[in-house]
Amino acid sequence: MMYQLLQKRRSYRKFTEQAVEQEKIDQILRNALMSPAGKSLNPWEFIVVTNKETQVKLAGCKPFGSAFVAEAPLSIVIIADTTKSDVWIEDCSITAFNIQLTAEDLGLGSCWSQVRQRQSTTEGVSADQYVKEVLNIPEQYAVECIISIGYKGMERKPFNEDKLQFEKIHNEQF
Numbered sequence: 610m611m612y613q614l615l616q617k618r619r620s621y622r623k624f625t626e627q628a629v630e631q632e633k634i635d636q637i638l639r640n641a642l643m644s645p646a647g648k649s650l651n652p653w654e655f656i657v658v659t660n661k662e663t664q665v666k667l668a669g670c671k672p673f674g675s676a677f678v679a680e681a682p683l684s685i686v687i688i689a690d691t692t693k694s695d696v697w698i699e700d701c702s703i704t705a706f707n708i709q710l711t712a713e714d715l716g717l718g719s720c721w722s723q724v725r726q727r728q729s730t731t732e733g734v735s736a737d738q739y740v741k742e743v744l745n746i747p748e749q750y751a752v753e754c755i756i757s758i759g760y761k762g763m764e765r766k767p768f769n770e771d772k773l774q775f776e777k778i779h780n781e782q783f
Contacts, residue, residue: 614714616767621718622677624759628659629683633715637685637758640711644704652693653701653753656686656744666743667755671729671736675722681757686724686740688750698725701753708756718761724752 634657641655658664659682667686668679678684687705689697705721712719729739740752 614710616770618710618713619718619765619768620720621759621761621763621765622720623762624677624681624718624757625762627682627760629717629758629760633717634683636715637708637711641685641704641708644700644707646700646703647694647696650694651700652689652691652697653704654688654690654750656688656746658684658686658744663743667740669730670722670724670739670743670755671727675736675755677720678722678755678757680759680762681720682759684755684757686744686755687753688746689753690749691751692749697751698753705754705756708758712756712758716760717758718763719756719758722755722757724754 638655638657641653644653646652658667664681664684665679667684668675668677670678685708687701687708689701691697694700709719709721724736724740727736728734729736731739737752740746740755741748741750746752
């Protein structure tokens, strides 16, 4: 079952206008809270965004790779209190993928928009700072990414196993 889930999970940048039901949002968030984290410090936190005006603002956080955020009925902004853990980036990445797998399992599409270490559309302002300003995020937090979620507005074929790069697997030594 996990194999099929991984094979089906693709990035979806087009969504229908149908809102994501609250019970599905709750399930996604419960699964996110079960994500492993270094030393169980759980530095991650989640900002759930369904307001269309806010989604449009978030879509402007960088010049490329975030336009789809404006069309998503749901986005989850993954942030971390950087004072809690030195591995917050890894912890946020794990929970982001848990969110994406859960969305797929619930019949929803999702796409990751990287924020950390990206430049915003405003000169001299990082995408991180831009998102912090839009969402009123305190300074000790960092923004890892935005996961946009919704009902799939496009068809994608499952991952093609013929494209697996088995040459990247090494046994015992490089």
